[in-house]
Amino acid sequence: MAHTEELREALLDLEEARKKEIQQRQISEVLLAGLQVLVESRNSEDSFHKIFEVLRNPLDFHAACVLASGPDGLLTPIAFSDARFEKTVWKPAGAFRRAMTGKPVAVFDTAAPAEWRLQGEDFLKENRSALVFSMGTEARPALFLCTHPERAHFSRHHVSLAARFSLLAAQAMMRLDTEQRVNLLEEKLAAEARLAELHRKLADQERKLARVQKLEGLGLLAGSVAHDLNNILSGIVSYPDLLLMSPDLNQKQRRIVETIRAAGLRAAAVVQDLLTVTRGAAVAREVVPLNELLRQFLAGPDYQALLTGREDISLSVTITDQPLPIRASRIHVEKALTNLLANALDAIRDRAGGAVAVKTEKRHVAQPLGGYENIGAGEYAVLTVADNGPGIADEDRERIFEPFYAKKKLGRSGTGLGLTIVWNIMQDHDGYIDLETGAAGTQFSLYFPIIPDTGADKPTDIADADYRGHGERILVVDDQEDQRLIACNMLTNLGYEAVAAAGGEEAVAYLQEKPADLLVLDMVMNPGISGRETYERITRFRPRQKAIIVSGYSLGADVQAAQALGAGAFLKKPYRLEELARAVKKELGRS
Amino acid sequence: MKIAVSWSTNPDSLQAVEEAYGSLMEKLAVPPGIILAHGSCLYDSAAQIRRLAELAPDIPLQGGTSCLGVMTEQGFHTRDGYGLGLLGLADPQGSYGAGLAAIGTDPAAAARAALEAALSQAGRPGETPAAILVGSAPGHEEEIIRAIEGHVGADVPIIGGTTADNDMSGQWRQFANGRVTDAGVSVAALFPAGEIGFSFHSGYEPTPHRGRATRTSGRILHEIDGRPAARVYNDWTDGLIAGVPATGGSLVPTATFTPLGSPVGQVRGVPYYRLSYPVEVLPDGSLLLFTDVLPDSDIVLMRGTPESLVTRTGRAAAAALDMAPFGAEDVQGALVLFCTGCMLAIQDQMDIPRASLAVTLQGAPFLCAFTLGEQGCFLGGENRHGNLMVVVLVFGPPPR
Numbered sequence: 001m002a003h004t005e006e007l008r009e010a011l012l013d014l015e016e017a018r019k020k021e022i023q024q025r026q027i028s029e030v031l032l033a034g035l036q037v038l039v040e041s042r043n044s045e046d047s048f049h050k051i052f053e054v055l056r057n058p059l060d061f062h063a064a065c066v067l068a069s070g071p072d073g074l075l076t077p078i079a080f081s082d083a084r085f086e087k088t089v090w091k092p093a094g095a096f097r098r099a100m101t102g103k104p105v106a107v108f109d110t111a112a113p114a115e116w117r118l119q120g121e122d123f124l125k126e127n128r129s130a131l132v133f134s135m136g137t138e139a140r141p142a143l144f145l146c147t148h149p150e151r152a153h154f155s156r157h158h159v160s161l162a163a164r165f166s167l168l169a170a171q172a173m174m175r176l177d178t179e180q181r182v183n184l185l186e187e188k189l190a191a192e193a194r195l196a197e198l199h200r201k202l203a204d205q206e207r208k209l210a211r212v213q214k215l216e217g218l219g220l221l222a223g224s225v226a227h228d229l230n231n232i233l234s235g236i237v238s239y240p241d242l243l244l245m246s247p248d249l250n251q252k253q254r255r256i257v258e259t260i261r262a263a264g265l266r267a268a269a270v271v272q273d274l275l276t277v278t279r280g281a282a283v284a285r286e287v288v289p290l291n292e293l294l295r296q297f298l299a300g301p302d303y304q305a306l307l308t309g310r311e312d313i314s315l316s317v318t319i320t321d322q323p324l325p326i327r328a329s330r331i332h333v334e335k336a337l338t339n340l341l342a343n344a345l346d347a348i349r350d351r352a353g354g355a356v357a358v359k360t361e362k363r364h365v366a367q368p369l370g371g372y373e374n375i376g377a378g379e380y381a382v383l384t385v386a387d388n389g390p391g392i393a394d395e396d397r398e399r400i401f402e403p404f405y406a407k408k409k410l411g412r413s414g415t416g417l418g419l420t421i422v423w424n425i426m427q428d429h430d431g432y433i434d435l436e437t438g439a440a441g442t443q444f445s446l447y448f449p450i451i452p453d454t455g456a457d458k459p460t461d462i463a464d465a466d467y468r469g470h471g472e473r474i475l476v477v478d479d480q481e482d483q484r485l486i487a488c489n490m491l492t493n494l495g496y497e498a499v500a501a502a503g504g505e506e507a508v509a510y511l512q513e514k515p516a517d518l519l520v521l522d523m524v525m526n527p528g529i530s531g532r533e534t535y536e537r538i539t540r541f542r543p544r545q546k547a548i549i550v551s552g553y554s555l556g557a558d559v560q561a562a563q564a565l566g567a568g569a570f571l572k573k574p575y576r577l578e579e580l581a582r583a584v585k586k587e588l589g590r591s
Numbered sequence: 592m593k594i595a596v597s598w599s600t601n602p603d604s605l606q607a608v609e610e611a612y613g614s615l616m617e618k619l620a621v622p623p624g625i626i627l628a629h630g631s632c633l634y635d636s637a638a639q640i641r642r643l644a645e646l647a648p649d650i651p652l653q654g655g656t657s658c659l660g661v662m663t664e665q666g667f668h669t670r671d672g673y674g675l676g677l678l679g680l681a682d683p684q685g686s687y688g689a690g691l692a693a694i695g696t697d698p699a700a701a702a703r704a705a706l707e708a709a710l711s712q713a714g715r716p717g718e719t720p721a722a723i724l725v726g727s728a729p730g731h732e733e734e735i736i737r738a739i740e741g742h743v744g745a746d747v748p749i750i751g752g753t754t755a756d757n758d759m760s761g762q763w764r765q766f767a768n769g770r771v772t773d774a775g776v777s778v779a780a781l782f783p784a785g786e787i788g789f790s791f792h793s794g795y796e797p798t799p800h801r802g803r804a805t806r807t808s809g810r811i812l813h814e815i816d817g818r819p820a821a822r823v824y825n826d827w828t829d830g831l832i833a834g835v836p837a838t839g840g841s842l843v844p845t846a847t848f849t850p851l852g853s854p855v856g857q858v859r860g861v862p863y864y865r866l867s868y869p870v871e872v873l874p875d876g877s878l879l880l881f882t883d884v885l886p887d888s889d890i891v892l893m894r895g896t897p898e899s900l901v902t903r904t905g906r907a908a909a910a911a912l913d914m915a916p917f918g919a920e921d922v923q924g925a926l927v928l929f930c931t932g933c934m935l936a937i938q939d940q941m942d943i944p945r946a947s948l949a950v951t952l953q954g955a956p957f958l959c960a961f962t963l964g965e966q967g968c969f970l971g972g973e974n975r976h977g978n979l980m981v982v983v984l985v986f987g988p989p990p991r
Contacts, residue, residue: 008796008861009906012970013913015858020914094714101684103784103989105718108743112710112717152744154719160916163990 027161030058031168038169048079051135051144055165056081059131059158061146066135067096068142075143084123090115090145096132100141102170104133104162108152129153133162135169205374207398226271230552231480233271234574236264238486241577245493268574270417288333290324290381290448291360297334306341313348314355322362324381326448328429333383333448336425339418340385340444347389347442359384362450375432379450386443397437422446467581469496472517472588476500477507477534478550479525483573487520487550490577491584503527504534511538511545518588519547520580521567523558532558532565539565546590548583550575592682592785594924594986595619596663596956600670604635605642607675612646615679618956623647623679625687625779627724627926628654629661629960630675632755632762637771639675644769651712653689653779655726655754655765657960658931659938664949664957667941672757678926678958680986684784688712691767693775698731699738701776705767706739709780712768719743721787722984724779724926725751726765728772729963730810732976733883735776736966740974748789749974750984752928752962753881759843759870763963785923786987788915791967793866793893793980794903794933797852800827800892807886812851812869812878815890819876824851824869827892835872842869842878847936850979851880852893856971863969866893868932868978881964881978895979900933901940904959905947907981912951917987919953927959928982934961952985 037050048066055064063082067075067090075090090096093114099105107130110116116124127147131154136142144162148154240261243249249257297303298317307315341356348354363382369375392400401423422444426433432447474496476487484500491498499516501507503525510516519538523531531549538545547567549559559570568587571579595618601607607630615626626647630639636656643652660667660674668674680687690708692701706723710716720743727735736749756762767777781787802823806813815823825832828849832842852864871879884890904927912919927948934941948957965980 006906008863009910011858011861012863013910016910016914016970095718107717108719109717113715116717152719152742152746155744155746156721156748157746159719167990 023157023160026058027164030054030161031165034165035168049081052079052081055144055146058161059146060148060153061131062148063127064144064146066142066144068136068140078142084126085145088123089118091118096143099132099143100134102134102163102166104131104159104166106131106154106159108154110147125149131158131162133166135166137170226552228552229267229271230573231483233264233268234483234486236260237268237574237576238490240264242489242493264574265576271574272572286327286330287325287451288328288330290326290328290333290383291319293328293330293333294319294337294358294360294383297337300334302334302338303341306338306345310345312354313345314353316355316357318357318359318361320359320361324360324362324448325451326381326429327451328448329425332425332428336422336446337383337385339422340446343418343444344385344387344389344442347387351389353388355388357384357386359386363447365447369434373432373434375434375447380431380447381450383446383448384443386441388441391439391442392435392437397435400435401433467494467578467585469494469584469588471495471497473497473499473515474518474520474584475507475510475516476520477504477525477531478520478522479503479528480522483522483550487580490580491520494577494581494584496584504529504531504537507534508537511542515542517546518584519545520584521547521549521562523549523551523556523562524553530558532562535562535565535567546587548587592680592685592783592923592986592988593619593621594681594956595623595679596676596924596958597679598661598663598665598668598674598676600660600668600674602633602671602673604639607634607673608639608642609646611675611677612643615677619679619681621681621683623650624682624685625651625653625680625689625781627678627680627779627958628652628675628766629657629958630654631658631660631669631673632656632757632764633672634675636764636766640766640771641769643677651687651689651709651768651779653709653724653726653767653777655752655777655960655962656756656763657752657962658755658934659757659961661961662927662929662941662945662959664945664952664954666945676958676960678924678956680783680924682784684989686713686715686782687779688715689767689777689779691765691770691772691775691777693772694728694731695774698727698734698776699741702727702735702738702778703742705776705778706742706780708767709778713780713782715780715782718782719747720780720782722748722750722781722789724781724984725749725776725966726754726962727751727776728763728765728774729753729881731776732964732966736974736976739778745974746972747974748787748968749966750789750926750928750968750982751966751976752960752982753964753966753976755931755961755963759841759963783986785989786916788911788913788917788985788987789968790907790910790914790983791965791969791975791977791980792903792907792910792983793852793864793977794899794906795850795852795864795866795893795895795979796899797862797864798827798892798894802890804884804886804888804890807884807888810880810883811873812867812880812884812890813875814877820878821872821876824878824892832872840872842871844932844935846870847932847979848895848897850893850895851878852891853884853888854891855969855973855975858970864891864893865969865975865977866979868964882976895933897937897940900937901943902947904929904944904981904983905951907983908948908951908985911983911985915985915987916990919951921987922952922955923986923988924955925952925957925986926984927957928962928965928967929959930965930979930981931961931963933979933981955985 033054037047052064065077065080065085068078077085095105095113096115110124110130128151130147132145135144240257243257344356361382363380365377401419403417403420434445436443474491476484478484488498521531548569550571552573569583571583597611597614599607599610660669661676688709690705692704694701754763754765764771764773765775765777802816805817812820846869850866850868852866854862855865868881869878870881964978965982966976967982968974
């Protein structure tokens with residue numbers, strides 16, 4: 001008998017197992033569908049509505065909502081399947097708190113638990129029983145509440161399904177939370193990386209700015225020193241010319257004077273470099289085709305002088321076919337090129353297989369480019385000088401543009417200002433310098449903004465056949481007596497009638513009394529009014545008054561203002577007789 | 592969750608309860624969430640329960656009298672008809688409550704009142720418990736089940752035992768929370784943090800003898816297939832009750848191995864049965880059963896053997912574990928309700944069911960009470976009252 005009974009029990013067990021399997025399959029299907037919704041849906045409200053649909057049949061509910069806790073501790077629906085839930089507010093008591101801990105709570109009679117006391121009588125009649133379970137996380141608590149109009153509707157099976165769904169939902173939500181936290185962390189890290197990049201760029205900018213400020217400060221100092229030196233040098237440079245015009249000098253005396261003049265000219269060259277270091281030195285710019293400028297330079301004596309004795313090196317020049325019109329001071333660009341070439345040649349000195357390459361090209365910079373300097377977006381004519389020398393050491397890289405920093409003999413002039421000059425020239429040309437250096441060599445690229453090639457503003461050659469004057473009266477206006485004397489002597493020797501005024505006021509007074517064919521007008525005079533104001537006052541009563549401007553400083557705003565009023569060429573002190581003669585002749589001939 | 596079981600066969604009511612409670616607390620070490628108490632009717636139950644309530648104030652208590660004593664994993668505890676057993680269930684994350692009501696004239700109302708009291712004490716008014724324990728005086732078990740189902744829903748498993756005395760003399764009593772009745776219903780509402788499993792087992796098999804209950808009234812089966820029920824039963828059992836006086840006489844324990852059965856449901860065409868113990872032949876040739884019998888229901892003569900009764904307890908526990916969502920290794924403890932008639936029939940062999948329970952439950956503590964009727968939940972989910980049954984409720988850990 002026992003055997004028969006055991007068979008019966010085995011049958012019962014089998015049936016039980018079958019029922020369990022069916023239930024498990026149903027539960028698994030529901031869980032899978034629910035999890036799919038949770039994982040795939042990024043929008044909470046949308047996902048909750050999908051979950052309502054997924055769970056509606058298995059849990060056999062009539063209405064459902066998802067409740068979330070507010071700052072006041074009350075629960076309100078964040079999603080609902082029935083509009084009657086929309087305005088409900090729930091004060092969590094025992095049942096909801098237990099549900100929050102993860103164990104579903106089935107309510108056979110909603111009239112009894114404290115949570116339902118806030119709801120109206122009609123609501124309770126329509127929702128006699130309920131099932132509530134957690135589907136949130138500790139960080140984001142949420143309750144799934146579903147109801148049925150029949151009392152004691154929700155069964156063990158419903159509770160079991162809810163328990164499993166709750167558990168997996170919590171895991172899914174935690175996963176989503178984790179993903180969100182990871183995303184947030186990644187965003188934070190990315191933000192920190194961006195911030196770090198900004199800090200790096202800021203530091204880079206600050207470093208570059210400091211460099212610019214340093215170079216500008218040094219330039220200002222150099223300009224100031226140069227002005228004073230100019231005044232001192234004027235005598236050394238100018239008087240030899242006057243002496244050499246005298247027929248009374250013997251050969252020996254002539255050689256001595258010529259030596260003095262040559263020394264003065266070399267000193268003047270250093271001062272010229274110093275003046276170039278001053279910002280604004282290359283303000284007088286004209287439209288220049290960079291390719292033509294390079295060709296002329298390569299054909300000129302300065303280039304040939306550079307290559308003298310350097311037959312061992314390989315030099316290549318690549319000039320683009322594309323027109324590269326730039327607004328430039330030809331002489332300054334040549335000066336920059338000379339300095340770069342001199343450096344390149346110096347870098348490959350005594351180096352077998354040394355090579356220098358010069359190249360022009362047109363480059364379009366779409367996005368600001370972080371090179372040695374930050375190169376703005378735009379079209380550029382790029383002049384590149386490259387060598388295959390040993391490169392520039394990292395510790396020197398930052399400071400090579402500083403005056404007198406050179407550890408080797410940088411710069412053709414040997415003044416220690418070569419690259420400083422290059423840097424200042426590029427600043428004056430609104431351009432950029434890029435520097436690439438390493439074991440394979442060094443490459444300087446000068447970025448000049450390209451301008452539309454209008455063909456205008458072409459350089460004009462001046463005729464220099466006849467410097468001499470024909471008795472025209474020229475008023476020299478300068479606060480420095482020696483400068484007045486030098487200028488007057490030169491002009492007298494050139495056949496002009498030279499008169500002098502020690503300041504602007506005196507010049508104005510003179511011209512109110514007498515005319516002058518031309519003014520040689522110093523710009524910076526102290527005390528008294530400046531050259532610009534002097535010219536301005538004069539042109540009020542002599543609007544066609546011709547003038548050339550001289551100054552120990554580089555071309556500046558005052559000079560430009562005076563030129564705007566009608567003044568002619570600008571001549572930098574100290575000037576040579578020939579330069580003065582040409583400038584005076586040209587201005588007098590200007591209509 | 593932690594479960595401990597203790598017992599005492601001290602004939603002194605108070606000493607017995609103090610011994611058992613002391614032992615329980617020693618094993619449990621933490622205050623229990625509920626105490627289930629079952630003891631023989633020879634004790635002064637009122638004094639015992641009052642004392643227990645003093646010892647464990649505010650702790651829900653539910654139980655009733657058990658024939659002769661109790662059985663635990665340690666043995667069958669009875670001495671001269673005395674025996675007390677306690678099951679303490681410590682479960683801080685769970686909730687438990689107990690209630691007691693006199694049946695009076697309205698068993699259903701009493702059941703609802705006791706249940707409401709239990710839910711209230713558990714702090715879970717309106718919430719559906721995981722299971723409900725019931726202990727009632729004999730006679731109204733079906734009404735009580737229907738009332739409870741009507742209140743919380745038919746899906747909640749009802750586990751119960753009709754309180755028993757030692758000799759069917761009406762000394763049974765029901766307890767809850769310091770109170771005792773002799774004609775009442777005690778209820779416990781269980782909201783454990785962990786999972787549960789349960790089974791309702793007969794251990795009997797049907798014989799070919801079957802008929803239809805053509806006339807019934809309550810628990811009286813007047814006729815089977817139009818003939819006096821006692822005569823039919825006597826024929827089916829080959830004259831088992833021929834010696835019982837026609838004017839009426841007790842069939843206990845004569846009918847223990849040949850109860851009547853009613854099919855409750857079917858599993859793939861094979862019916863399973865609720866057992867009814869024919870306890871008395873009435874003067875009109877009717878049989879008084881220990882369960883209600885429905886008119887026109889199928890009546891089947893069931894048959895058991897001492898061997899089947901001895902072995903079925905372990906199988907019932909295994910069945911409870913089969914339906915539980917946890918394994919035997921995770922069982923925290925169990926409550927077993929075992930038919931008094933069966934126990935009396937195999938009293939000398941009770942160590943066998945004890946051992947089989949202990950093996951099946953892997954040494955977990957259990958408390959087994961002996962009852963005059965059993966209430967349980969069949970495989971199909973039907974809560975029923977039966978006789979000669981065994982009910983097992985196992986407690987497990989929370990779901991992982």
